[in-house]
Amino acid sequence: MLAFEVLRAVDERDAYANLVLPPLLRKAREKGEFDGRDAALATELVYGTLRRQGTYDSIIAACIDRPLREVDPPVLDVLSLGAHQLLGTRIPTHAAVSASVELARVVLGDGRAKFVNAVLRKIAQDDLDGWAQKVAPPYDDDPEDHLAVVHSHPRWVVSALWDSLGGGRAGIEELLAADNERPEVTLVARPGRSAVQELLEEEAAEAGRWSPYAVRLTEGGEPGAVDAVREGRAGVQDEGSQLVALALANAPLDGPDARWLDGCAGPGGKAALLAALAAERGATLLASEKQPHRAGLVAKALAGNPGPYQVITADGTRPPWRPGVFDRVLVDVPCTGLGALRRRPEARWRRRPEDLEGFAPLQRGLLKTALESVRVGGVVGYATCSPHLAETRAVVADVLKQFPATDLIDARPLLPGVPGLGEGPDVQLWPHVHGTDAMYLALIRRIG
Numbered sequence: 001m002l003a004f005e006v007l008r009a010v011d012e013r014d015a016y017a018n019l020v021l022p023p024l025l026r027k028a029r030e031k032g033e034f035d036g037r038d039a040a041l042a043t044e045l046v047y048g049t050l051r052r053q054g055t056y057d058s059i060i061a062a063c064i065d066r067p068l069r070e071v072d073p074p075v076l077d078v079l080s081l082g083a084h085q086l087l088g089t090r091i092p093t094h095a096a097v098s099a100s101v102e103l104a105r106v107v108l109g110d111g112r113a114k115f116v117n118a119v120l121r122k123i124a125q126d127d128l129d130g131w132a133q134k135v136a137p138p139y140d141d142d143p144e145d146h147l148a149v150v151h152s153h154p155r156w157v158v159s160a161l162w163d164s165l166g167g168g169r170a171g172i173e174e175l176l177a178a179d180n181e182r183p184e185v186t187l188v189a190r191p192g193r194s195a196v197q198e199l200l201e202e203e204a205a206e207a208g209r210w211s212p213y214a215v216r217l218t219e220g221g222e223p224g225a226v227d228a229v230r231e232g233r234a235g236v237q238d239e240g241s242q243l244v245a246l247a248l249a250n251a252p253l254d255g256p257d258a259r260w261l262d263g264c265a266g267p268g269g270k271a272a273l274l275a276a277l278a279a280e281r282g283a284t285l286l287a288s289e290k291q292p293h294r295a296g297l298v299a300k301a302l303a304g305n306p307g308p309y310q311v312i313t314a315d316g317t318r319p320p321w322r323p324g325v326f327d328r329v330l331v332d333v334p335c336t337g338l339g340a341l342r343r344r345p346e347a348r349w350r351r352r353p354e355d356l357e358g359f360a361p362l363q364r365g366l367l368k369t370a371l372e373s374v375r376v377g378g379v380v381g382y383a384t385c386s387p388h389l390a391e392t393r394a395v396v397a398d399v400l401k402q403f404p405a406t407d408l409i410d411a412r413p414l415l416p417g418v419p420g421l422g423e424g425p426d427v428q429l430w431p432h433v434h435g436t437d438a439m440y441l442a443l444i445r446r447i448g
Contacts, residue, residue: 187199241437253378321373371444
């Protein structure tokens with residue numbers, strides 16, 4: 001029932017599962033209705049169903065005698081949950097069908113429960129690979145549509161990721177498959193406030209692969225139960241996000257290193273790491289965020305930082321600060337989020353190609369302001385959680401035409417030990433190669 005409630009919220013209110021699910025789980029635990037195993041199952045049902053929604057829609061469509069669009073959304077949610085139990089988990093067939101039919105009876109009525117029963121019994125006649133062969137067009141006839149159905153991504157997203165990744169079939173299949181994996185929970189030990197060793201004392205905790213401040217909770221778990229996280233001395237932060245902040249902080253400078261700016265600071269993960277690193281050097285961080293509620297999250301993330309910092313609510317394209325006053329500037333710009341589909345699987349179904357046009361002026365405006373805000377000899381980091389070329393290299397190339405007195409820094413040496421970083425000078429991380437979100441980073445120095 002709880003998983004169904006989350007899917008309905010995602011469908012009806014355009015909610016994000018990662019925001020809706022935790023309070024529902026917490027409430028169920030407080031009432032004594034859920035234990036840890038129940039919570040894990042509900043989480044898998046929600047995220048697994050959302051990740052595979054495209055594939056399951058194709059399978060369900062093959063098992064009914066009407067167009068999929070004519071199936072009421074609540075019925076489709078029950079069918080999708082049942083399909084995931086049958087094809088994406090180890091739940092026995094009879095248990096998956098029985099539980100789904102009972103859910104349908106409670107929330108939809110007896111008549112629709114019979115429809116759900118009939119459809120799920122058809123789905124149960126084959127496994128996921130078998131169904132994929134039936135419902136996906138042959139790869140040789142239409143590679144992108146084949147991959148879209150088999151790996152449950154919209155066709156335009158498959159095309160965009162393939163363009164960004166380059167290469168043949170193997171790489172794109174590995175990337176799409178990685179998008180459908182459950183990501184590990186990664187913590188960051190904020191320098192001067194907590195230590196990696198403290199976090200490694202948690203159950204099933206392992207050191208990060210690339211960031212010296214990262215710790216992975218390999219069996220998931222509740223980060224809020226970790227003392228350092230609850231107290232704000234550590235945080236939840238993807239390792240790719242940590243690497244972006246570290247690369248900017250370690251980029252070589254000409255001249256002083258006293259004033260840092262995070263120009264798109266919400267919700268505060270990178271800002272908190274940058275503020276801690278700045279404090280170790282006696283530098284000050286200004287964290288700016290346009291949205292007041294997100295600025296509040298930044299302030300919460302930075303509370304207790306050992307060094308000086310300031311959080312303001314401001315539009316990064318119309319800044320209140322004077323030009324040329326910062327030594328280091330980070331702009332992690334708003335984007336389509338195609339690099340974080342593991343964490344927000346529903347985003348793949350909401351985004352449209354035209355969204356790129358909406359983000360483009362903002363992305364260019366923020367990078368332009370960042371370059372105007374840094375002093376000569378200082379460094380700007382342009383970052384985004386999307387590998388789409390229109391949000392990465394195209395933005396950098398367009399804006400740098402207006403700033404000829406700049407130099408792209410080779411970012412690869414600033415991510416020591418990280419393999420597969422390409423030809424540079426910018427860096428694109430990948431889930432299937434690095435185990436991180438698909439973060440992009442370009443480092444730019446003002447030289448005149």
